[in-house]
Amino acid sequence: MIKICICCDKSIRDGEAYIKVDKMSPSGAGTTLYQHSRPCKPVPTQTSQVPLRP
Numbered sequence: 493m494i495k496i497c498i499c500c501d502k503s504i505r506d507g508e509a510y511i512k513v514d515k516m517s518p519s520g521a522g523t524t525l526y527q528h529s530r531p532c533k534p535v536p537t538q539t540s541q542v543p544l545r546p
């Protein structure tokens with residue numbers, strides 16, 4: 493079974509550390525998602541704030 497990281501959308505290879513994310517759905521059947529345990533996607537840092545203009 494191929495596990496796809498929900499963070500970076502890349503497959504998690506055997507041996508790679510990952511965490512399971514249980515996602516409950518209203519229909520009852522929950523799905524188990526996987527995510528790299530190490531941050532694999534650069535976290536958006538707070539850059540210069542651009543004021544929103546209407």
Ligand SMILES: [Zn+2]
Pocket residue numbers: 497498499500501502527528532533
């Ligand atoms: Zn990932």
